[in-house]
Amino acid sequence: MVSTGPTFEPTRRPEEPRWAPAADFPYLxxxxxxxxxxxxxxxxxxxxxxxxxxxxxxxxxxxxxxxxxxxxxxxxxxxxxxxxxxxxxxxxxxxxxxxxxxxxxxxxxxxxxxxxxxxxxxxxxxxxxxxxxxxxxxxxxxxxxxxxxxxxxxxxxxxxxxxxxxxxxxxxxxxxxxxxxxxxxxxxxxxxxxxxxxxxxxxxxxxxxxxxxxxxxxxxxxxxxxxxxxxxxxxxxGVYVSPAVKEYAIALVTATRNSPDLRLGASPRATLHLVRAARAAAALDDREYVLPDDLQALAVPVLAHRLLPAAEAQIARRSAEQVVTDLVRTVPVPDPHRRSR
The missing domain is CATH 3.40.50.300 (P-loop containing nucleotide triphosphate hydrolases)
Known part of the structure; x- marks a missing residue:
C-alpha cells in the first residue's frame, strides 16, 4: 500500500460544501x-x-x-x-x-x-x-x-x-x-x-x-x-473527498477497463461505490476526510466481483482479485497539491 502521510489533509475552499461537524465522528x-x-x-x-x-x-x-x-x-x-x-x-x-x-x-x-x-x-x-x-x-x-x-x-x-x-x-x-x-x-x-x-x-x-x-x-x-x-x-x-482523491478513484476504475487481463472492467457505479465506501471507512477511523489509502484498502472487495478475467488470465490462473491488487500497485497516486481543472 502506498503511504500518503498527512499530505492529503484537505483545506476546504469557500465554494465547496460544508463538511460534517468534527464532533460527529467520535459519536459515529x-x-x-x-x-x-x-x-x-x-x-x-x-x-x-x-x-x-x-x-x-x-x-x-x-x-x-x-x-x-x-x-x-x-x-x-x-x-x-x-x-x-x-x-x-x-x-x-x-x-x-x-x-x-x-x-x-x-x-x-x-x-x-x-x-x-x-x-x-x-x-x-x-x-x-x-x-x-x-x-x-x-x-x-x-x-x-x-x-x-x-x-x-x-x-x-x-x-x-x-x-x-x-x-x-x-x-x-x-x-x-x-x-x-x-x-x-x-x-x-x-x-x-x-x-x-x-x-x-x-x-x-x-x-x-x-x-x-x-x-x-x-x-x-x-x-x-x-x-x-x-x-x-x-x-x-459529510466526509470530505478532495479532487485529487476523486481523480485517483477514477484512475483505479479506468485501469480495470484498460487492463489486458480483463474482458469486463468496472462500471461508473463501481466508482461511486468505491468513493462512498471510502467515506465510511474514513469515518470509522474517526477521520473527516478520505485518503488514497482508503481507496486502496477497499479496491479488492469493491471492484473484484464486478470484473471478468480475460481468457489469458484464466489460463494463467490469475483471479480478478490478483489483477486488482496489481493495478493498485501500478496506478500512481495523484499529486494532492495540484489544482483540478
Whole structure:
C-alpha cells in the first residue's frame, strides 16, 4: 500500500460544501464500535470481514458474502442484522423461489372486491438473502430494482422501501453443485464482496467453546436502532473527498477497463461505490476526510466481483482479485497539491 502521510489533509475552499461537524465522528466511531463488538462476539477471528460489513452498512450499500459452506456466512449476516433494532427478513433462495416471493404480489380480496398488495420478503430494513445463487436467474433479477432504486414495482404500482435498507446475501462458489451464476447486473449492485475463509486454529477453538452448548446469536441484543443508523449514514455523507482523491478513484476504475487481463472492467457505479465506501471507512477511523489509502484498502472487495478475467488470465490462473491488487500497485497516486481543472 502506498503511504500518503498527512499530505492529503484537505483545506476546504469557500465554494465547496460544508463538511460534517468534527464532533460527529467520535459519536459515529463509538456507535459503530458497539455494533462491531456485538458481531465479533458471534464471529470470532474475522475483524477485517466485520469491518467491511460495517463499512458497507454505513455507506448505504449491499454486501455479498461468498465462500464454501459452513464457514459462517449466514451467521455473519444474521449477527449484523440482530445487532440493530430494525425490521429484518430472511429469504431462503431455492430453485423453486418465485420473483413474487421476493417483491410481493397483488391478491384479490373477495370481501372488498379489490386487489390488495401483500409485501414480499424484500420489505425490511435488512434483508438476509441466504444462498442467493441457488435461485434461478429470473428470481435473482427480482432484486435489481430493489437494490438500486430502493423501491418495488408490482402491477404498475411502485412501493418505496424504508431507509436504511441493506441486502446481505450469501452465496456458494459457482463450482458448488446446484448453483447459478449471478447476473453481471446484479453483481454490480453489490457494493462489496467478502470471503469468510477458514478460521485460525485458535479462533476455531474459541468457536467450539462459544458455540458448543448454544448459539451466541440467541443472546445477542441490539446495540443500536434504524434511526441511529440513518443518522450515522448522514454523518458519513459529510466526509470530505478532495479532487485529487476523486481523480485517483477514477484512475483505479479506468485501469480495470484498460487492463489486458480483463474482458469486463468496472462500471461508473463501481466508482461511486468505491468513493462512498471510502467515506465510511474514513469515518470509522474517526477521520473527516478520505485518503488514497482508503481507496486502496477497499479496491479488492469493491471492484473484484464486478470484473471478468480475460481468457489469458484464466489460463494463467490469475483471479480478478490478483489483477486488482496489481493495478493498485501500478496506478500512481495523484499529486494532492495540484489544482483540478
Amino acid at each position: 466511531a463509538q456507535t459503530a464500535g458497539r455494533v462491531r463488538d456485538a458481531v465479533q462476539r458471534v464471529i470470532e477471528g474475522k475483524p477485517d470481514v466485520v469491518r467491511t460489513a460495517l463499512t458497507v452498512l454505513l455507506a448505504e450499500g449491499h454486501l455479498l458474502i461468498e465462500d464454501v459452506p459452513g464457514v459462517g456466512k449466514t451467521m455473519l449476516a444474521k449477527a449484523l442484522a440482530r445487532s440493530i433494532d430494525c425490521s429484518v427478513r430472511r429469504v431462503q433462495f431455492t430453485p423453486d423461489l418465485l420473483p413474487s416471493d421476493v417483491t410481493g404480489v397483488s391478491v384479490y380480496n373477495q370481501e372488498t372486491h379489490d386487489f390488495e398488495f401483500r409485501p414480499g420478503g424484500i420489505f425490511a430494513n435488512i434483508v438476509v438473502g441466504d444462498e442467493i445463487n441457488r435461485a434461478s436467474p429470473k428470481t435473482q433479477s427480482a432484486l435489481l430494482e430493489c437494490m438500486e432504486e430502493r423501491q418495488v414495482t408490482v402491477d404498475g404500482t411502485t412501493y418505496h422501501l424504508e431507509a436504511p435498507f441493506m441486502v446481505i446475501a450469501t452465496q456458494n462458489p459457482i463450482e458448488m453443485e446446484g448453483t447459478y451464476p449471478l447476473p453481471e447486473a446484479q453483481r454490480d449492485r453489490f457494493m462489496a464482496r467478502v470471503s469468510m475463509g477458514y478460521p485460525s486454529p485458535q479462533a476455531e477453538l474459541e468457536m467450539l467453546d462459544a458455540h458448543g452448548a448454544a448459539s451466541p446469536l440467541d443472546d445477542l441484543e441490539p446495540v443500536t436502532d434504524a434511526r441511529e443508523v440513518a443518522k450515522l449514514v448522514d454523518i458519513v455523507q
